[in-house]
Amino acid sequence: MxxxxxxxxxxxxxxxxxxxxxxxxxxxxxxxxxxxxxxxxxxxxxxxxxxxxxxxxxxxxxxxxxxxxxxxxxxxxxxxxxxxxxxxxxxxxxxxxxxxxxxxxxxxxxPGVTAANAAAAILGAPLMHDFSVISLSDLMTPLDLIMKRVECSAEGDFVICLYNPKSKKRTDYITKAAEIVGKYRSENTPVGIVRNAGREDESSEIVSLKDIDKANIDMFTIVIIGNSQSYIENGKIITPRGYKL
Amino acid sequence: MxxxxxxxxxxxxxxxxxxxxxxxxxxxxxxxxxxxxxxxxxxxxxxxxxxxxxxxxxxxxxxxxxxxxxxxxxxxxxxxxxxxxxxxxxxxxxxxxxxxxxxxxxxxxxPGVTAANAAAAILGAPLMHDFSVISLSDLMTPLDLIMKRVECSAEGDFVICLYNPKSKKRTDYITKAAEIVGKYRSENTPVGIVRNAGREDESSEIVSLKDIDKANIDMFTIVIIGNSQSYIENGKIITPRGYKL
CATH class of the missing domain: 3.40.1010.10 (Tetrapyrrole methylase, N-terminal domain)
Incomplete structure (x- = not known):
C-alpha cells in the first residue's frame, strides 16, 4: 500500500x-x-x-x-x-x-533542540524568565515590524533572543536593536553571544549592552539580551526567577 | 581525584x-x-x-x-x-x-526539547515567525508585569506561548490574557492548546480566541496564540512566513 x-x-x-x-x-x-x-x-x-x-x-x-x-x-x-x-x-x-x-x-x-536553547545552555541560565524570539532578517519581514517587536520586548522587560542578528548586507540592525533596548534597560545589561551553538567550532562571549558593537556577531550567531534583573557571575549570565536561596 | x-x-x-x-x-x-x-x-x-x-x-x-x-x-x-x-x-x-x-x-x-517546541509540532507550524514565551504563574512574578508582557506581545503581533496557563487557584488569568490580546487581534485568531505534550496521554485542540474559555485548559497545558497572519487549515495552525509558493 x-x-x-x-x-x-x-x-x-x-x-x-x-x-x-x-x-x-x-x-x-x-x-x-x-x-x-x-x-x-x-x-x-x-x-x-x-x-x-x-x-x-x-x-x-x-x-x-x-x-x-x-x-x-x-x-x-x-x-x-x-x-x-x-x-x-x-x-x-x-x-x-x-x-x-x-x-x-x-x-x-x-521537534528538536532549537538554537536559542543551545545558546542559553552555553551562556549559563539567561532564559529563566519570560522571553521573546525575534529574527532580525528582513528578507520576509518589514524592518519597521522587526524594530517594533524589539521595542515591545524591551518595554515588556523580556529577555530577548535574536536570530539572524547580522548578515553581510545587514550590519547595523543589531546596533539599532541595542539602541532601542537601551531606552528601557541599563547600558550594563548582559548580552550573550554564541557562535555555532552546539557545533565543534562553537564559541561565545558575554558583553554589556553598550559594547554590543565591539562583539563578534555574524549570521551564525545567536544573541541573547538579558532582562532588567539579569546579571553576570563567574562568566555566566543568570536571570533570577525570584526564589529565595 | x-x-x-x-x-x-x-x-x-x-x-x-x-x-x-x-x-x-x-x-x-x-x-x-x-x-x-x-x-x-x-x-x-x-x-x-x-x-x-x-x-x-x-x-x-x-x-x-x-x-x-x-x-x-x-x-x-x-x-x-x-x-x-x-x-x-x-x-x-x-x-x-x-x-x-x-x-x-x-x-x-x-539543553532539551522544551514544551513550546513539542506543542508547536503537534499543532502544525504556529512558530514560523517571531514569538514570545510567558508564564502565567504569579508565584514568582507580579500579575501586573505578567499582563504587561501579554499586552506588549499582543501589540508587537508576536505569536504567544503561554506556560502554566491555569492552576486550581488561578482560573481567570488565561481569560484576562485573551481579553488583552483581543484588543489587538481578531476574535477568530487561532489558539492551539496542547495537554501533556509528548506524553502518552497527549491531547490537543484548536479554538478561536473568543472561545478560549470553552477550551479544556489546566496546569499541564501549553497555550499558543497565533499572530495576525496565523490561520487554521485541515485542523492545523499555520503562521505563514511570507514565502511565495
Whole structure:
C-alpha cells in the first residue's frame, strides 16, 4: 500500500549529540532524506546507506516541493532542518504544500533542540524568565515590524533572543536593536553571544549592552539580551526567577 | 581525584523518545540522578541500576541544594528536569548555588526539547515567525508585569506561548490574557492548546480566541496564540512566513 509519509525533522543545533531518539528513529526508517547540503553531510555520517537529495542554501521552496513530490510517490520522506524545523523552519512551507495536494500525505513534525536553547545552555541560565524570539532578517519581514517587536520586548522587560542578528548586507540592525533596548534597560545589561551553538567550532562571549558593537556577531550567531534583573557571575549570565536561596 | 561535576539535564517533554543523545550519555555516566519523583520514575526505566534521589514537587530549592551537596562529595551528579532545564527550569538556581560555594563545581547545562517546541509540532507550524514565551504563574512574578508582557506581545503581533496557563487557584488569568490580546487581534485568531505534550496521554485542540474559555485548559497545558497572519487549515495552525509558493 502507498504510504505518502512526510516528516519534518529537527536535528538540533550541532552534531549527533543533540539529536533526539525520535529524530534518529525517523531518519533510520526513512526511504529518502532531503535537506540543505551541510545537514545532509552530517546525517550521512550516521546513516551512510540511505538515499539522499541535497539542495543549496536559499532553495527552501524547491527543497520542500521535492520532499512533497517524493512522498507522493509513496516513499517515507524525512526533510531535515537544523535546530527545530518548527521554529523559523521548513515545517510551515511543507504543511502549506501538503494541504495544497489533492492526495493525502501523512505529515508529522519531529521537534528538536532549537538554537536559542543551545545558546542559553552555553551562556549559563539567561532564559529563566519570560522571553521573546525575534529574527532580525528582513528578507520576509518589514524592518519597521522587526524594530517594533524589539521595542515591545524591551518595554515588556523580556529577555530577548535574536536570530539572524547580522548578515553581510545587514550590519547595523543589531546596533539599532541595542539602541532601542537601551531606552528601557541599563547600558550594563548582559548580552550573550554564541557562535555555532552546539557545533565543534562553537564559541561565545558575554558583553554589556553598550559594547554590543565591539562583539563578534555574524549570521551564525545567536544573541541573547538579558532582562532588567539579569546579571553576570563567574562568566555566566543568570536571570533570577525570584526564589529565595 | 575529586571531580565535583554537576549537570542540569533537560529530558524533553515526554518519554525517552524526545531525549537527546547527549542527555542519555550524561545520565548513563552519572553517579547519582536527582529530580522530581515523576521524572525519576521515567529515567529509572532506562537506567534501573543507578543511584537516585527523588523529591516532591515544589521542593525545587531543596532538590538543587541536595544536587550541589552530592557534587561536592566528588560525585558526578545529573539533575533532571522535563523539557529544557534552561527554560523556566532549575539551571538558574543550580548556577546560583554553584557560584555560592567555596569549592569549584564543574557545572554544565544539557539543553532539551522544551514544551513550546513539542506543542508547536503537534499543532502544525504556529512558530514560523517571531514569538514570545510567558508564564502565567504569579508565584514568582507580579500579575501586573505578567499582563504587561501579554499586552506588549499582543501589540508587537508576536505569536504567544503561554506556560502554566491555569492552576486550581488561578482560573481567570488565561481569560484576562485573551481579553488583552483581543484588543489587538481578531476574535477568530487561532489558539492551539496542547495537554501533556509528548506524553502518552497527549491531547490537543484548536479554538478561536473568543472561545478560549470553552477550551479544556489546566496546569499541564501549553497555550499558543497565533499572530495576525496565523490561520487554521485541515485542523492545523499555520503562521505563514511570507514565502511565495
Amino acid at each position: 502507498k504510504k505518502n509519509k512526510l516528516f519534518a525533522v529537527g536535528i538540533g543545533p550541532g552534531g549527533e549529540e543533540h539529536m533526539t531518539q525520535k529524530a534518529l528513529k525517523v531518519l533510520e526508517e526513512a526511504d529518502i532524506i532531503i535537506g540543505y547540503t551541510a545537514y545532509i553531510e552530517l546525517v550521512k555520517k550516521i546513516f551512510p546507506e540511505k538515499e539522499y537529495i541535497a539542495t543549496a542554501m536559499k532553495k527552501e521552496i524547491e527543497r520542500c516541493k521535492i520532499a512533497v513530490e517524493q512522498s507522493l510517490e509513496g516513499k517515507t520522506v524525512a526533510m531535515v532542518s537544523s535546530g527545530d524545523s518548527g521554529i523559523y523552519g521548513m515545517a510551515g512551507i511543507l504543511l502549506q504544500l501538503v494541504n495544497a495536494q489533492k492526495e493525502a500525505i501523512d505529515f508529522e513534525v519531529i | 575529586k571531580k565535583n561535576k554537576l549537570f542540569a539535564v533537560g529530558i524533553g517533554p515526554g518519554g525517552e523518545e524526545h531525549m537527546t543523545q547527549k542527555a542519555l550519555k550524561v545520565l548513563e555516566e552519572a553517579d547519582i540522578i536527582i529530580g522530581y519523583t515523576a521524572y525519576i520514575e521515567l529515567v529509572k526505566k532506562i537506567f534501573p541500576e543507578k543511584e537516585y534521589i527523588a523529591t516532591a514537587m515544589k521542593k525545587e530549592i531543596e532538590r538543587c541544594k541536595i544536587a550541589v551537596e552530592q557534587s561536592l562529595e566528588g560525585k558526578t551528579v545529573a539533575m533532571v528536569s522535563s523539557g529544557d532545564s534552561g527554560i523556566y527550569g532549575m539551571a538558574g538556581i543550580l548556577l546560583q548555588l554553584v557560584n555560592a560555594q567555596k569549592e569549584a563545581i564543574d557545572f554544565e547545562v544539557i
